Amino acid sequence: MKAWQHFKTITHHKLLVMKGCFQVGLYRQGLLHDLSKYMPSEFLVGCKYYQGNRSPNNAEREDRGYSKAWLHHKGRNKHHYEYWIDYSTDPKDGIIGMKMPARYVIEMFIDRIAASKTYQGDKYDDSHPLRYYEKGAARLGKMVHPETARLLYFLLRMLARDGEEKTFYYIRSKILKKRRIKNMKFIKFIVDIFRSM
Helix, strand or coil: CCHHHHHHHHHHHHHHHHHHHHHHCCHHHHHHCCHHHHCHHHHHHHHHCCCCCCCHHHHHHHHHCCCHHHHHHHCCCCCCHHHHEEECCCHHHCEEECCCCHHHHHHHHHHHHHHHHHHHHHHCCCCHHHHHHHHHHCCCHHHCCHHHHHHHHHHHHHHHHHCHHHHHHHHHHHHCCCCCCCCCHHHHHHHHHHHHC
């Protein structure tokens, strides 16, 4: 088992999401992001299937035919579109994606950036999250609400075209309508506390 490597990877990812969430004003979500990954039902599986260059859930899925850790994770974290899948009120539609609140779409967007940075390392550029999304978007079908998919895709394209700083400013000022913290030292202070743990 690679417990230490897995712990470092998920903590690095969490810190990146926290920093991004703080930059757009989603402080609570930044602090609480992915805490379930530290629970035994997810953490131990992550240690067993750790590879360092992709999610251990993919390796577990290949080994077992499903990922028990992923089923646990997506049922507890509202920033995953899978959390929002439910039966339609119209029986002929079957199971569909419900519209996600904007704050969770934003967290999902930041989560995708952080995952790309974590697994791509020095090879990361702002177009990578968009390319990764486009590879799988066609398979999503009715599992993602159309408005949720439009907002996510819009933000991923903006990131690829304009970069992180402009995209985060747009999110903060236009979508979430939040003011920026005047003293960014506070954000750095909080992130540094978590890094030192």
